Amino acid sequence: MNDLKKDLKKEIKESLGNEFLRKSMDKFALAYRGSHEKAYADINKDKLVLNVIHSKNSALEQMETLRSQFVEKAEKKGVKVHFAKNALEANELIAKIAEDTGSTKIVKSKSMTSEETLLNHHLVDKGIKVTETDLGEWIIQMRNEGPSHMVMPAIHLSRYQVSDLFEDVTRRKQNPDDIDALVKVARKELRKEFAGADIGITGANFLLADTGTIGLVTNEGNARLATTFPKTHIVLAGIDKIVPGIKDALNIIKVLPRNATGQTLTSYVTWITGQNEYLDDDTGKKDVHIVLLDNGRSEIASDPVFSEIFQCVRCGACANVCPVYRMVGGHTMGHIYIGAIGLILTYFFHGKNEAEKLIGNCISCGACKNICAGGIDLPNLIKSIAHRIENENGKSPFSGKLLSAVMGNRKLFHTLLKFGKFAQAPVKDSGGYLRHLPMMFSGEHNFRTIPAIADKPFREMWNEIKPKVNNPKMKIALFAGCAQDFIYPEQLKAFVEILEKENIEVDFPVEQTCCGLPLKAMDRPGTVKDIADQNLEAFDPSKYDHIVTLCASCASHLSEYPKITGSVTKAVEFADKIITSGKFLSEIVKPELSKKLSNKKVTFHCPCHLNNCVKSDEQARDMIRKTGADFIRAEDEMSCCGFGGSYSIKYPEISAGILNRKINDFLKTGAEEIITECPGCILQLRGGADKSGSEIVVKHLAELIREAQ
Amino acid sequence: MKNYEKFKEKAEAVSGVVKKIQSHEEALSYVENLFLEYGFKEKKLAVPEFDEKALLSFKEIFNEKDIQILKNGLRNYENGIEVGLTFADFALADTGSLVINSKREDIRFATMITNIHVAVVNESRIKENTDDIENELTKMLSEDAGYVAFITGASRTADIERVLALGVHGPLELHILVMEDK
Numbered sequence: 001m002n003d004l005k006k007d008l009k010k011e012i013k014e015s016l017g018n019e020f021l022r023k024s025m026d027k028f029a030l031a032y033r034g035s036h037e038k039a040y041a042d043i044n045k046d047k048l049v050l051n052v053i054h055s056k057n058s059a060l061e062q063m064e065t066l067r068s069q070f071v072e073k074a075e076k077k078g079v080k081v082h083f084a085k086n087a088l089e090a091n092e093l094i095a096k097i098a099e100d101t102g103s104t105k106i107v108k109s110k111s112m113t114s115e116e117t118l119l120n121h122h123l124v125d126k127g128i129k130v131t132e133t134d135l136g137e138w139i140i141q142m143r144n145e146g147p148s149h150m151v152m153p154a155i156h157l158s159r160y161q162v163s164d165l166f167e168d169v170t171r172r173k174q175n176p177d178d179i180d181a182l183v184k185v186a187r188k189e190l191r192k193e194f195a196g197a198d199i200g201i202t203g204a205n206f207l208l209a210d211t212g213t214i215g216l217v218t219n220e221g222n223a224r225l226a227t228t229f230p231k232t233h234i235v236l237a238g239i240d241k242i243v244p245g246i247k248d249a250l251n252i253i254k255v256l257p258r259n260a261t262g263q264t265l266t267s268y269v270t271w272i273t274g275q276n277e278y279l280d281d282d283t284g285k286k287d288v289h290i291v292l293l294d295n296g297r298s299e300i301a302s303d304p305v306f307s308e309i310f311q312c313v314r315c316g317a318c319a320n321v322c323p324v325y326r327m328v329g330g331h332t333m334g335h336i337y338i339g340a341i342g343l344i345l346t347y348f349f350h351g352k353n354e355a356e357k358l359i360g361n362c363i364s365c366g367a368c369k370n371i372c373a374g375g376i377d378l379p380n381l382i383k384s385i386a387h388r389i390e391n392e393n394g395k396s397p398f399s400g401k402l403l404s405a406v407m408g409n410r411k412l413f414h415t416l417l418k419f420g421k422f423a424q425a426p427v428k429d430s431g432g433y434l435r436h437l438p439m440m441f442s443g444e445h446n447f448r449t450i451p452a453i454a455d456k457p458f459r460e461m462w463n464e465i466k467p468k469v470n471n472p473k474m475k476i477a478l479f480a481g482c483a484q485d486f487i488y489p490e491q492l493k494a495f496v497e498i499l500e501k502e503n504i505e506v507d508f509p510v511e512q513t514c515c516g517l518p519l520k521a522m523d524r525p526g527t528v529k530d531i532a533d534q535n536l537e538a539f540d541p542s543k544y545d546h547i548v549t550l551c552a553s554c555a556s557h558l559s560e561y562p563k564i565t566g567s568v569t570k571a572v573e574f575a576d577k578i579i580t581s582g583k584f585l586s587e588i589v590k591p592e593l594s595k596k597l598s599n600k601k602v603t604f605h606c607p608c609h610l611n612n613c614v615k616s617d618e619q620a621r622d623m624i625r626k627t628g629a630d631f632i633r634a635e636d637e638m639s640c641c642g643f644g645g646s647y648s649i650k651y652p653e654i655s656a657g658i659l660n661r662k663i664n665d666f667l668k669t670g671a672e673e674i675i676t677e678c679p680g681c682i683l684q685l686r687g688g689a690d691k692s693g694s695e696i697v698v699k700h701l702a703e704l705i706r707e708a709q
Numbered sequence: 710m711k712n713y714e715k716f717k718e719k720a721e722a723v724s725g726v727v728k729k730i731q732s733h734e735e736a737l738s739y740v741e742n743l744f745l746e747y748g749f750k751e752k753k754l755a756v757p758e759f760d761e762k763a764l765l766s767f768k769e770i771f772n773e774k775d776i777q778i779l780k781n782g783l784r785n786y787e788n789g790i791e792v793g794l795t796f797a798d799f800a801l802a803d804t805g806s807l808v809i810n811s812k813r814e815d816i817r818f819a820t821m822i823t824n825i826h827v828a829v830v831n832e833s834r835i836k837e838n839t840d841d842i843e844n845e846l847t848k849m850l851s852e853d854a855g856y857v858a859f860i861t862g863a864s865r866t867a868d869i870e871r872v873l874a875l876g877v878h879g880p881l882e883l884h885i886l887v888m889e890d891k
Contacts, residue, residue, distance in 0.1 A: 028871060077853050135877055136868035152868060159870050183866060183874040190878065191822075195787035211850040221821060221864040221879030227856075228817045229784065246846050250839045264719070265804040265861045268879070271846075274854035277814040280784060285854070 018329070020158050025326045026636075026661065028155065032320045033638065035262025036371070048255045049375045055248035056311045056374060059240075063301055066209040066242050067292070073212030077274030079288040087117035087349075090293045094119060094201070094234055095126050097289055101232055103128070103198035107190075109216075109223035110134035111203030112150055112314060113236050113293060115336050116349055119201075131193045133222040135186045139165060148330030150316035150338050151260045156329050190222070200226030204237035205314070206252070207290075210245040213273040214290070217256060219266045227270070231278060235290040239297050240310050246271075252313050255373040259315040296348035305384055306348070311374030312341050318368035318378055323640035324361050327657045333361055340368035340378040347385050352392060359386045360651065363644030364521050365608035366556070387523035408527045410513035410534060414459075414486075451487050451683055458489035462508050465493055467500030474545040474588075475505040479535075479558060479578070481551040482514045483679035488700070491550055491679065495581055495702035501709055502591050511538035516564075517557040518645050532565045541573040546588065550581045550702055552678040553645075556613030580610065582620035582677050582701050593708040596628035602704065603634045603671035605641060605662070605685060607678035620677050620701055627708035636665040643684035659688040667694055674698045712802040712835040713887060719805030723862030724875060726884040729832075733763035736829050736886050740794055741767070743825060743884075744776055747791075752776045755783055755793040755823055757815035783818035793823030793880070797830040797860075799845070800885070803838040806861040807885065810849055817856060826880040828860075832890045 059066060071081045084090035098106065106128055108114065123130045132141040136154035140147060142165055147153030163176035166185045175181060202223050206215030214235050216223045227233050243249055257263040275285040300306050319325045319339025334342035335354045343362065347355035359382060368378040458480055484492050499506050516531035539547060549555045558578045561571040585591055604624055611617045624631050642648060642658030666674050674685055674696060686698045717727040730736055744752050752775050756764065771778060779790065795816055799808040807828050811817040820826050836842055849857050864879030875881055
């Protein structure tokens, strides 16, 4: 293990040990989900996101023109515009303005861009007093920490820590339970700083090209004070903040606060043009400087893959929903920029070394992509960064290469999977778990039991169990997926039995192979395409009414085939017919369920890909209700189980933390069975339930339906 | 009518106080009551611009009650002013927001460093959302200098344990008086 990875492992362990952080992250994750839903209750989010994409893309296309237009307009109105290629240049420019104006005291309102350039350090080294005025930023500034969230920088701290800190500041006793009073400490202390400052520094959420205006979105009102009390206003903003005009900014504002904090609008949105009135000297007007920062942004803009990042509005929602962020917090899940977007931006803004530490943190659950205000395919970009770093390092991990080689060849892959069952025989127990783990699964991997490979894979049972039907009402093909084919064939069997009873003809094309998702996770685009082509070869979609899978992750990836393969027409027809088992049963088959399972208490785990990618989770719940079982919803049913394919092998401590929390949440419902629709989740949840010593059973939806039939 | 109802609902949801009035005098008597109701020891009222005639008719009443009128030089009151009274140019129903052109420094301070900000807006100026004021906004922003604020509720933070607290830097309360159209 190299030093970087060792450091990261140590950081992960420390964050996991921080009980307060964990609890507050849990509380936040649950509350955010509710407020986000409420904020979009009477407005169509998809439409808003499309508007954002449109505005941001048109800004990107005309970047050069808009930049000159902005500069021209702003300068015509008396604003001085400066360019900085990198962080150091920006900091030096700002220090120079301070020096030229004889300024010694600066107040700042929250700016991630100034965090990016480490501006405060630079100014303090020049002997300038810098005071952060956003409450959270002020707190972390006094503690010499960086932000742990883009919008809520001090979310990692407790009221006790804040109260202790404020006792030092005021030299008076503070009551940690009176948060209102703590907030008033900041009001009083910082008001003096505003009034005495020579310069106010802000970031900008928008730079409007057609009027030379800057737009600021805040809640506390500190940016308003920082732009009003001092004589000089300096704006530090990335060139990606330039948009054509107010219409674009208003489009973005409809999504930004809703996504960031679940507010329909923040308390203050401020639009500043030119030199406004300043009544403390004879000039009667303010001095305004705008420092436009590049620092890797031009490189992003001209990159065919990564220019998508420009659609980011910095709402921070990708952290809000990230299961890994929830587990470890922003100081581990980010360098300066946090969350999924942080993993990507770090590479461009702070270089490969910082990015390398972080990039493996993605569990590929798709929650960030689903919530993103700019519609960015974040997991995909994270994979691409990982691939880039690998290339720059001139090596790819051995396991990735091996897996790629094996899985590109279906026969070899399936043979190896079958042989796996002989290798494991001496350690398998009667319950079908591996009690004594081989070396690679020991130690940190001991948080869940690993399932055994089935004695007979589904593909070898097929001829015996193939339904015999006369005058079937429809014909479907089954896509098995590796986990159910080789580990849980009984789930597929149950499903086939349901369909037989409903007089549906089922076909199982045996040439089918893995869907390719694990290879996508390792960013092996070549093999991903080969595998997609093999499956498209195996299935003739025109022969079937539907192609059904019992795995949410397979469904999400199979639906992407048109983007992956060269045979687009066939892939589109194939993808159109892909449907999850729950949706298929709920909307199309509507099976007759004669046995009511009313004396059975069940709960539901929503697989990430079922919700975030194929949006078929409500149909799964519908089927659970139709069984008549006593269905008790778990508070945290929507959150990730921590599996994430190879993620749980790379980061077992985090995966284990997520899993334990999930199991506890399910146990609170008092349910006897957890029902879900993804074999990966089943593997993870069963392993966790077994380790926890509880009796709770984890089942696939198909198995529950079969019982009710 | 519909806009007013929605505006009131949304503004109240973010802790705003919304009330209808018939005249500017009524706004001044509302402010007078605020001083009484809140029992402020000091009684400074920032009114950088208002209906001079109405203000004049209240001169004696304010004098009697020790309410001190501040029309300018507000930056000298950094420790705070009890109440600020301003107009708003527009209101937005879908978010419960006010739009205030604050080009003048004293208007900015009256909406920033006061404990209670009272804003008067004409009912006909309540629009459904920002789409309806795009042209007016563009005009305001196209001038040589401009400071346009969308204000939604009181100043707020949730930076300590995500507990909502009002009045971190700006006003602790926002009161909106909607002047009925004649």
